[in-house]
Amino acid sequence: MRFATVITDDGLRLHVRGPSGFVDVARATGDERLSELSAVLTGEPEVMELVRRASEQDGRELDHAEYAPAVPAPRRILCLGVNYVEHALEGGRPPTKWPETFVRGADSVAAPYADLVKPDLTSRFDFEGELAIVIGRGGRYIRESEALSAIAGYTIAMDGTAREWQRAASQWTSGKNFDRTMPLGPEVVTTDEIDVSDLQLTTTLNGTVMQSASTAQMIFNVPRTIEYLSSFTTLRPGDVIATGTPGGVGFARTPPVWLTPGDELEVKIEGLGRLANRIVAEDGDLDGWPWVPPTPEKATL
Numbered sequence: 001m002r003f004a005t006v007i008t009d010d011g012l013r014l015h016v017r018g019p020s021g022f023v024d025v026a027r028a029t030g031d032e033r034l035s036e037l038s039a040v041l042t043g044e045p046e047v048m049e050l051v052r053r054a055s056e057q058d059g060r061e062l063d064h065a066e067y068a069p070a071v072p073a074p075r076r077i078l079c080l081g082v083n084y085v086e087h088a089l090e091g092g093r094p095p096t097k098w099p100e101t102f103v104r105g106a107d108s109v110a111a112p113y114a115d116l117v118k119p120d121l122t123s124r125f126d127f128e129g130e131l132a133i134v135i136g137r138g139g140r141y142i143r144e145s146e147a148l149s150a151i152a153g154y155t156i157a158m159d160g161t162a163r164e165w166q167r168a169a170s171q172w173t174s175g176k177n178f179d180r181t182m183p184l185g186p187e188v189v190t191t192d193e194i195d196v197s198d199l200q201l202t203t204t205l206n207g208t209v210m211q212s213a214s215t216a217q218m219i220f221n222v223p224r225t226i227e228y229l230s231s232f233t234t235l236r237p238g239d240v241i242a243t244g245t246p247g248g249v250g251f252a253r254t255p256p257v258w259l260t261p262g263d264e265l266e267v268k269i270e271g272l273g274r275l276a277n278r279i280v281a282e283d284g285d286l287d288g289w290p291w292v293p294p295t296p297e298k299a300t301l
Helices: 025-029 045-055 085-089 144-150 163-167 223-230
Strands: 002-008 011-018 022-024 077-081 101-104 117-118 129-135 153-159 182-190 201-203 208-212 239-242 264-269 273-281
Touching: 002 022, 002 101, 011 025, 011 045, 022 025, 025 045, 085 117, 129 223, 129 264, 144 153, 144 223, 153 239, 153 264, 153 273, 223 239
Parallel strands: 077 239, 117 273
Antiparallel strands: 002 011, 002 182, 011 022, 077 101, 129 153, 129 239, 153 182, 201 208, 201 264, 264 273
């Protein structure tokens, strides 16, 4: 199944793709409990049977402006860094033998076709197209062999990064958490509909391909990632996991390529759809703001 969270006059509403477009699940079933994505993440049989019936009804195609983030308010976003060999090497470091992790908050999420605001406090705003996992049943100490049963589905993420903020200290949190810098969507595609072990990921900027790789090239694949993360934290329904980006990001190019207002950015993953965002300037005048990290002489991860 394919789920989208839709912006309506009645607030955000869960929709499922039917034969002729998206169907409002709660209205189609008469059960308002099914108005939110959280209601279907754990895949309870009775719930999914209602959703299946809704998916057989006629729906409608959505305008881009109607899409909310595929997971509107994730409890947290667990992220892998340098999870593709090429990306590790372009950053001047050997492929990692232990996963590099960081956390994003819900306020950093943006809609899949929304304008993407370049923070005024960075001149090194970079792009990272990624496969994202949406946790369903979740759990703790989940073996690699059982990992897929913990997942509700998959979507696309663009991990917009303020590079000088990322590298101003030893931790990455600030550079990865500016508000609305991670478009997420457009749909959550359930695990029974797609195998993500070898999908083509492509990022284009103003029509030029910047990243092109297969998810098969991840150092830590989806099952290994679930096993690793569940070693130290309980994965819960609605958690999102960003699985890292392939090589080709802006900082590693000669000269570096940074996102600027007016740019058009697109991330596609085979079978999952695409994100498409126009870069815009942040409103307001922050000249003189006291917290601006120094710009490093060399662009780094």
